Amino acid sequence: MIHERISDNVHMFQSERYVQVNAGVIVGPDWVVVVDTLALPDETRRIRRFIEERIRKPVRYVINTHYHADHSWGNAFFPDATVIAHRLTRQLQAEKGQPALAEAQAHDPTFRGLKLVLPHITVDAGGLSLKVGPRLTVRLIPLPGHSPDGMGVYVEEERVLFTGDAFTSLPVLMPDESDFDALVHSLKHIAQLQVEVLIPGHGDIVFRGEMVDEVEKNLNYLHAIRKIVRQAARRKYAGDVLDRYSVEDCGKSRVLLEGAAEVLHRRNLEVLFRLWYNREPLRMEEEAPYSYG
Numbered sequence: 610m611i612h613e614r615i616s617d618n619v620h621m622f623q624s625e626r627y628v629q630v631n632a633g634v635i636v637g638p639d640w641v642v643v644v645d646t647l648a649l650p651d652e653t654r655r656i657r658r659f660i661e662e663r664i665r666k667p668v669r670y671v672i673n674t675h676y677h678a679d680h681s682w683g684n685a686f687f688p689d690a691t692v693i694a695h696r697l698t699r700q701l702q703a704e705k706g707q708p709a710l711a712e713a714q715a716h717d718p719t720f721r722g723l724k725l726v727l728p729h730i731t732v733d734a735g736g737l738s739l740k741v742g743p744r745l746t747v748r749l750i751p752l753p754g755h756s757p758d759g760m761g762v763y764v765e766e767e768r769v770l771f772t773g774d775a776f777t778s779l780p781v782l783m784p785d786e787s788d789f790d791a792l793v794h795s796l797k798h799i800a801q802l803q804v805e806v807l808i809p810g811h812g813d814i815v816f817r818g819e820m821v822d823e824v825e826k827n828l829n830y831l832h833a834i835r836k837i838v839r840q841a842a843r844r845k846y847a848g849d850v851l852d853r854y855s856v857e858d859c860g861k862s863r864v865l866l867e868g869a870a871e872v873l874h875r876r877n878l879e880v881l882f883r884l885w886y887n888r889e890p891l892r893m894e895e896e897a898p899y900s901y902g
Contacts, residue, residue, distance in 0.1 A: 646683025653683030674773025754792025778812030
């Protein structure tokens, strides 16, 4: 696990084992806020040990930027904390997170004994401001698109933004829940904020001088796959059209997210096609042959 000290009050932790997922710690004068938890239990335990041994202050709040497992399943490792998230996060954790955890526990001993802790406090479109100390304010900002419950966590005085998966090194669309237009809107909103350090849901830190350019690259990528999907929809063998375009053709490197970028890009094209056209992208080799007889 990688640890970066962003400022006196803000720390970032990045998984070295699961597509560079990030979590954070915000330190106030008397207590601590944890932003997301990492994908694997042992990594979240290491964050807890860091807080206990180095910061030596209690964790009062855990904020989940959205319900996905790699951002919320570690809530249970902070049993004395109050969990805050979007209203939909609680709903989606109960509807989708609980069955997913049960399935993970059946196949992977890493997760056995883990209990899913749902948010205790939920917010909606208006967001929430939280005073961590007399000179430290944390603001929760709705950033839907990747998932409907997406929230950003903005440390105002430090100008540090945890984006959740509204911003990642490569935009990622999720089957049955992502909203393309909402994600574009959230990225444009991020670009308008006064941010010195942007900590993505997955990927490397982005600093002020790079931020506008990196957000623009993500928007350009989304515009590129939108064009490809619309082109594919006009062809009988739409899947063959989608297969022609690599992630690099759309302006992003294949080495992003520990080399997972090309696989995620292929999925993005399929997800967007199904989202807009409510059908599978047919490939020539998949079409049933004619029957003679």
